[in-house]
Amino acid sequence: MEEDKPLNFITILSIDGGGVRGIIPGVILAYLESQLQEIDGADARLADYFDVIAGTSTGGLITTMIATPDPKNNNRPLFEARAIVPYYQEHLPHIFPQKSGIFAPILKIAKALRGPMYNGKYLKKIIREMTGNTLLRQTLTNIVIPSFDVGKLQPTIFSSYQNDTEPGLDVKLSDICIATSAAPTYLPAHYFEKKDEQGKVIQEYHLIDGGVCANNPTMVAIREAMKDKIRQSKGRNGNNVAIGFDRFLVISIGTGSSKSVRKYNAKMAAKWGALRWLFNSGATPVLDCFSEASTDMVDYHNSVLFTALQSQDNYLRIQDDTLKGELASVDISTKDNLNNLKKAGENLLKKNISRVNLDSGIYEAVPDKDTTILEELKRFARLLSEIRKAKKCKHQNGK
Numbered sequence: 001m002e003e004d005k006p007l008n009f010i011t012i013l014s015i016d017g018g019g020v021r022g023i024i025p026g027v028i029l030a031y032l033e034s035q036l037q038e039i040d041g042a043d044a045r046l047a048d049y050f051d052v053i054a055g056t057s058t059g060g061l062i063t064t065m066i067a068t069p070d071p072k073n074n075n076r077p078l079f080e081a082r083a084i085v086p087y088y089q090e091h092l093p094h095i096f097p098q099k100s101g102i103f104a105p106i107l108k109i110a111k112a113l114r115g116p117m118y119n120g121k122y123l124k125k126i127i128r129e130m131t132g133n134t135l136l137r138q139t140l141t142n143i144v145i146p147s148f149d150v151g152k153l154q155p156t157i158f159s160s161y162q163n164d165t166e167p168g169l170d171v172k173l174s175d176i177c178i179a180t181s182a183a184p185t186y187l188p189a190h191y192f193e194k195k196d197e198q199g200k201v202i203q204e205y206h207l208i209d210g211g212v213c214a215n216n217p218t219m220v221a222i223r224e225a226m227k228d229k230i231r232q233s234k235g236r237n238g239n240n241v242a243i244g245f246d247r248f249l250v251i252s253i254g255t256g257s258s259k260s261v262r263k264y265n266a267k268m269a270a271k272w273g274a275l276r277w278l279f280n281s282g283a284t285p286v287l288d289c290f291s292e293a294s295t296d297m298v299d300y301h302n303s304v305l306f307t308a309l310q311s312q313d314n315y316l317r318i319q320d321d322t323l324k325g326e327l328a329s330v331d332i333s334t335k336d337n338l339n340n341l342k343k344a345g346e347n348l349l350k351k352n353i354s355r356v357n358l359d360s361g362i363y364e365a366v367p368d369k370d371t372t373i374l375e376e377l378k379r380f381a382r383l384l385s386e387i388r389k390a391k392k393c394k395h396q397n398g399k
Helices: 019-040 058-067 081-095 104-114 121-131 173-180 218-237 274-278 285-308 335-350 373-397
Strands: 010-015 052-055 142-149 154-159 190-195 201-208 248-253 315-318 354-356 363-365
Touching: 010 019, 010 058, 010 218, 019 058, 019 081, 019 248, 019 335, 019 373, 052 058, 052 218, 058 081, 058 121, 058 142, 058 173, 081 121, 081 335, 121 173, 142 173, 142 218, 154 173, 154 218, 173 190, 173 201, 218 248, 218 285, 248 285, 248 373, 274 285, 285 315, 285 354, 315 373, 335 373
Parallel strands: 010 052, 010 248, 052 142, 248 315
Antiparallel strands: 142 154, 142 201, 190 201, 354 363
């Protein structure tokens, strides 16, 4: 790294949606933070090193956990990264309570035909207890959390960067988390209002899961950061300044998928009606298709751009596309499945880094690079530490 290069980087952490599979990025983040602590001390936290943290659905919840200040702990983050997995293991069985017995699948389908499979009350309770009245503008670093407004039929992006330009978006983190997690058929849509100081409603929200529009929020985070840099430069000199992808250092973490393990085929799908598209062997094919498409298109785009700019070493995508059976579900919260998801995350760390094959869509080993994800995260931890120290030095010098 060139001596002055660390100052040029915009650092981004992005976390996909995926329900209970959020345990997998929880494992990855715990390891990354432990490496930062080895370099900079036990008080190091992820929010100290990233200019923006983005998350969708379960990724939005993790984003909030690691970026919300704890007033009881000198406004350090509410959670250390190593606390994410235990928190999930404790609460997921209550968010997605499981029925047992031979009639459980039938009862699940019957309930989903009448409304969401889960009422979301426990999820709302723990989110509100966790974040209290904390607003979007009060996070320790910039955050970006997508959702989708069914009233307007368009995405709603809750972004720290937009607080000055769109005050209607500066709402409680609890409402943002509940909204981005409201997966269709699983959890109810979330309605809330933003009021001004006089109590007048200035914005209404009718929101569902951000995975509908951006299950992988990496590009949304890059866009928000670029917009902010352009706005700042235009404010100083009246002219827009081009910002290249080579200025970004990005870690994008998936929640795993079963894409390389074929679950569906055209002969099956040709016979499906609306019900089978919604329920098939415990899965929801239509949601699988939407979320995988949304996730992969972002990775395709980033892989091409970073490679074209010879900056592929600045972009790390961590994803396991070999999950099978219950591991690939978004709501199976049995003790065994949650433990197995933790093991899947731990095993993923030991695998060699991979990149998506733009023709097949499958993640493949990077040619001529025999490096594990553990080793790559260590490298990124060193870079993040360098960048932080360089920016801190610049700030102290008043430059």
